[in-house]
Amino acid sequence: MESRRSPRSPTNISARIRHDGGWDDVAILNISQHGMMLATKPKLNRGAYVEVRRGPYVIIAQIIWSNEAFAGARSQDRISVGHLLEKRAINPIENGTERRAIQRPTEQSWATCRALGQLFERSAVWLIAGLAAALMAETVYNALAEPTSQISAAMLTPNR
Incomplete structure (x- = not known):
């Protein structure tokens, strides 16, 4: 039987992650007050610190376990699961346009x-x-x- 510090909330939230290899897309598959399980394309190094961003929220976490497709991360601070799951608070679309879709200045x-x-x-x-x-x-x-x-x-x- 598995003992966990806090209950997990199953989710499927897209976010951005900054790790040793730069920025990548990530999916948060479950989340608790102290950590989260991530679905990632790059394998994250165990013990590495990462920055997970979703809307205005930034979570600094350490990778506790990792395999080719998933990773477990423990956050430095307590995660407000309710705020992170609120649709309006984490919606990446502002004013009807996704931030990354805005045309950047040309030469x-x-x-x-x-x-x-x-x-x-x-x-x-x-x-x-x-x-x-x-x-x-x-x-x-x-x-x-x-x-x-x-x-x-x-x-x-x-x-x-």
Whole structure:
């Protein structure tokens, strides 16, 4: 007879798993407060730590046993089975579109963004240069205004 720390809830939840080999799809076949049984394509190494993600939930777990198709994982923290099983909480579809199906920016859109950035940068440089030129012109005008007015006044007064 098998002794378990907590009861298992049979499930068939798709999720993502990060392991030594990168990211893969995984199915959670049963889950308890302390662990889960996973159906995986790659064989997971016993003792390895993995990250299982489903919607907003992240579960860090250690692989306790593994064979070619399945693995048992024990979580570091207590798993909220109810929250993980809630359909609305774990639904990967937001606004009617699956996150991975959203079209990513293409090289052409990156080029457009780069060109707009360069245009903004050049415009800012020209604006700063124009303001600096106006400030210099005003400084020169103010510096020469007094002597010029004195010369004009001296030329207008008759010689004695």
